[in-house]
Amino acid sequence: MVSIKDVARLAGVSDKTVSRVVNKEPNVHADTLQRVEAAIASLGYVPNMAARLIRSNRSRTFGIITDFISTTPYSGDIVRGIQDWANANGRTVFLANTNGSHERERETWRTFQSHRIEGVLFVTMYHRVIDPEPDDVQIPTVLVNCRPGSKKSNVSIEPDDFQGSRDLTRHLLGRGHRRIGYIRLNPRLLGAELRYEAFRETVRDAGLCERDIDVRLGMDGEIGEENNYVFAAAREILTQPKRPTAIVCGNDEMALQVYIAALGLGLNIPNDVSIVGFDDFRTVSHALKPELTTAALPYYDLGYCGAERLERLLEGEDLEPKHAMLPCRLIERGSVGAV
Amino acid sequence: MVSIKDVARLAGVSDKTVSRVVNKEPNVHADTLQRVEAAIASLGYVPNMAARLIRSNRSRTFGIITDFISTTPYSGDIVRGIQDWANANGRTVFLANTNGSHERERETWRTFQSHRIEGVLFVTMYHRVIDPEPDDVQIPTVLVNCRPGSKKSNVSIEPDDFQGSRDLTRHLLGRGHRRIGYIRLNPRLLGAELRYEAFRETVRDAGLCERDIDVRLGMDGEIGEENNYVFAAAREILTQPKRPTAIVCGNDEMALQVYIAALGLGLNIPNDVSIVGFDDFRTVSHALKPELTTAALPYYDLGYCGAERLERLLEGEDLEPKHAMLPCRLIERGSVGAV
């Protein structure tokens, strides 16, 4: 591998002068500069970050730790957001996936530390509470899409499921719906409770009472191998004599099943029944006809802002609030009608 | 940051002895070993990879370059496969996303080179041909989910779209279907041609003729903002007097739209019409009722095997064939009936 010395020799200067050129330091004669730059180009010299790091102790790298990948399709957007921020700010990114194993997570922290990574973004693939590992390793960390469970008070950034669900519910109420079905997410998901609470509170504030809403559990069990009651629940809700005029689904995947159930019963969406989802899984929400009204999770921004917060943390800034929330955006498409 | 010298001092040995312990070299007395390990633990020493790299010239890192993220939901599995291989083989992984920008790609190669990354996995998010950049940088590279377009002969690994489509078509023929509709993928996708060719060849070999099949274009235009004709095409196919008994869809997203169209027309799946997809987007294929018969792309294995190939490339092995293919797996669920 060609080093700074090779360049120096070719350009007929000392290695320090080459170093000056590479780091754009002042006080280099124009002629010298040209000779050095020519030598760099002709040899294809690229600075060795490792050598640089050893002196400066600044690796300019972040690490990303993810727990699971691909249970939710669009959460790769979080990683994309982090990268875009990193690119724009001269940082490079290590990636590690734990597959949910604490053993692997421990190893990962050590590996990252051995690379002298300056900060870590701990990214979970669904919104949840994590019980942080006992810290053998102390690298500044920002939690993305999750929040710390116990005493530990890490900086974090999360989507505002509550606000998203409230907006969806208000949208329905605004269109005149007064009898509403609700299909709940797997209770193991943090979003399940937040979205459900927002729904209850919002319909109550609007003056609806218990018998105006019809709540069913859509899924439960281990994430990734859950029991799925959505299709059956949707059929039950929709075959009642006095069926609701709208159904709120825990997410778009559930909404898809409700569509299938409704269409199978010969119902028209949105004339016979309105449907809303959550998450904006575009593969689903765009493909459904009519397209699905839903709330988009701010995945990309979670990553981008998370990286930004990490940088500020490293600069010693005091982050207030420690736990930031990013709003979900209501996306009106065709699946909601007026009553 | 605690260094090998601190450990040596505390353990009362030379730094080289500590180095031996850390690297599990032989010829260390049991007592010494214990003392050193105790010192390492009590100081929380973690080796500095940068310093190690500077001497050994082996970074033990791979880089992943992705083009787009999140257009296809499950392609994050490729990255997961790479990581699992890396974890199992003591390598750490850098990640960079180009968002399709050549400028960014160029920078990325340089950044990777400055980190002395030993090999690169170039991952595309849909199966396609790439026109490789003029190589300023020479790092051993394996193409994953894509193949080199021009003269350049990189090692690559791809899914076998042709075989997957042939298996799906044979499955339909085996169930007695003789009038079959086909909805084509966006022609810009490499999979579009491969899947379509396999379909044509397979039905022809089975003795069907042109008027037995009904082929429509499902999408075209720029990836990510394509024109979508699927729903309309499906309705046309299904409202013909002599409609096909089965429809083959370019992918699961299209199959979803065909479901919606069929159900909206009051048709029963699979009694009135059978449907098959491609890709096994589980968010869709599992949520549909009946669940969708499809062909799963070997995303995870593409990543895992791609990393393995890269390692062998680095070891100087001669990879034959240079362009490997991984099979797609037929997944029978409920959307195909017998005629």
Next chain:
DNA sequence: TTGTAGGCGTTATCAT
């Protein structure tokens, strides 16, 4: 404006 000496944390080499 340019160069020299020394050191960062680690490993290779050679000695003891």
Next chain:
DNA sequence: ATGATAACGCCTACAA
């Protein structure tokens, strides 16, 4: 079995 010394590529501090 253990240690001394040099070297890796670069940068800091200082000198010329």
